[in-house]
Amino acid sequence: MTIQVDLGGPLRPSDLLAAREPITVTTGPAVRERMAAARVFLDKALGDDRAVYGATTGFGALVGYAGRTDQRDQADNTLAHLGAGQGPDLDPALVRAALLVRAWSLAQGVSGASPHVVDALTAMLATTFTPAVPRFGSVGASGDLIPLGAAAQALRGRGHAYVDGERLEAAEALRRTGIKPLTLDGRDALALVNGTSLTTAALALAQAGVRRSHRSAQLLTCLLADQLGCDPQFLDPRLIGRFHHPGVSAVAASMRATLDGCVPSGERPLQEPYSIRCSPQLLGAAEDALRYVDNVVEADLGGVSDNPLLFPDDDAVVHGGNFFGQPASFAADLLTIVEAQVGNLVERQLDLLVDPHRNGGLPPMLAAGPGRQHGLQGVQLASTALIAEIRRDATPASMQSLPTNLHNQDVVPFGTQAALRALDQAGLLRLLCGSLALGLRQAAHVGARRPSSHGCETLLAALEQAVPPIDPDRPLEADVHICARTVEDIEISLISGS
Structure with a gap:
């Protein structure tokens, strides 16, 4: 249609x-x-x-x-x-x-x-x-x-x-x-x-991509915690309420809905690593930042970017600077910071998942036959490269002003560069989420427990249907994309608890 x-x-x-x-x-x-x-x-x-x-x-x-x-x-x-x-x-x-x-x-x-x-x-x-x-x-x-x-x-x-x-x-x-x-x-x-229509479009598309990955990261964190047998008390509403950040409260509520029914294994440490225990605080801060970007995108899409502007009712031709993309530039730089930190979280969670000293005794690299097979080893290497690329590009563009045009443009926002970079990195963040999703699917194949919550079981079943286990080794680049798309397709209904 x-x-x-x-x-x-x-x-x-x-x-x-x-x-x-x-x-x-x-x-x-x-x-x-x-x-x-x-x-x-x-x-x-x-x-x-x-x-x-x-x-x-x-x-x-x-x-x-x-x-x-x-x-x-x-x-x-x-x-x-x-x-x-x-x-x-x-x-x-x-x-x-x-x-x-x-x-x-x-x-x-x-x-x-x-x-x-x-x-x-x-x-x-x-x-x-x-x-x-x-x-x-x-x-x-x-x-x-x-x-x-x-x-x-x-x-x-x-x-x-x-x-x-x-x-x-x-x-x-x-x-x-x-x-x-x-x-x-x-x-x-x-x-x-x-x-600044190119800048606005790039920012809006980047924001849409990061929103999808942000929701994916919430779901995947829940599935990781359930498969490992973690105690979900790090999401306790009494604890979260005292933190008093609206984004954190919203993310924690969504994660609790996904983990509803989760039963701890009783075999994990009292306190999980920060990549699990502090995930609602990190992803919730990202939510607050994304809400700011949402507002900038809405304003940009509802505004006129041009010079001069004509007002026939006032018999006025008004010259000014409505072509100056500073709001989008600040927002895009903030979005890149969010991409870097959410990407850090996802990459660290994958690192935890493939480490037999921290994953509850699952085989190293989640290999079905370590040595004869290598499981997630290549995917984890690629994930390290992806997060390094995002972090390298996280320096704000909006503060890099250079005068040009005989100093007519003596201050510039570099919003286009900021927005295009944010759009690039949104694609890399999506691949990081796909990599973690593939790891969680493989973990189930090599001995991780079945999820005890309905939401996490539904997500794992979708991943298992989307890609076969890594047994034996095979090229996995396509599987990463498939897993990323699978989580995106299922995430809205799971996060809403419907």
Whole structure:
């Protein structure tokens, strides 16, 4: 079923996730009326010889100079000088999400963009056409200029684009999908590029991925504790209530629901290692941080990122900095810290699980025949490499400001870098969760006890159905992905206790 998104309503992270495939994007009469009104007002302002950045002026540090008099010429001028991106192409799914965000922002009717620009974006999103956009070039201020410039050029038939996953000359890609090349004037061109839509999309997609892994980590921690025979008193509501952090209380309640019915073996130490005993405090702090990021994503998706903004009712063209992606930059850096610490937890839990001195006597590396077989040894090595990669990239980007553009952009947030990195690391965190899930499945094969709680037994049964035991050794890269997906598919119903 094709997803439908109405630009007259709120934009949600789920809409961005759906945009990886063709979607139907609609603009109702109210959207078209407000865009048309802003366009009429823009024409009036230009007729009155008002200064309107990007329409009558040069760009960035050259704002003090007159722009080109022909507005189509001005559009060429806008986009040509931004053709400086480098590096590999971004994931087409991310590019499509970014252009959905841009369409929503323009549809609010305060940018002065022509209605046909939004029509072109919605027509593109209904097909598999996706501009080829280079990764490097944005500093997350004055909008994601260079990446969005590449997207705008592709819609004009310049540069490259993907159709059904095939990289083509943009003109050929337009022809194959039946999309007409986009025509622009100076204000249209600037409105397409002068916002942080790529940063917003990357942050929203990263947040969605980390949310899934955060829930997976809760479930897997419960299954680990149950299989080892741990006493679940570390989740006692009296204990947790005295800690007085809302995220910790919420996570502990979810974990208690999953572990409901768990019976301790009586053979474990009085106090478990921190990777089990302190898991609700760690994952709960992550929950509080994720709630902050949720709020930033919601605000970004509900805001207009552009300059200048037009207010016809007030007869005003207002110039300012609504293209400055500092909120998303702070949020993305916080998200990367969450990824690193949740990843640390999951990797340490896997290390505990494969260690016969701490796992209750299970064979080393959970090998079915140690020496003749090696069980999780390769997966654990890879997990160590994954968490090292996440930790190495956890230095905040939002504090790395460098002046550029003749000091017109003398402070920049680097939100694009922060958000793209958070999105990268979300994928690695997912693999760490998949690795632990595979280990828990193997533990059941080599002698771990069956879970005593219904929720954990349900999860283990799903993992056992998804992948066979490691006996004998085999390549496991695909199994890690399968296990990650299995936990994601089952986790919502288990965490809610339904």
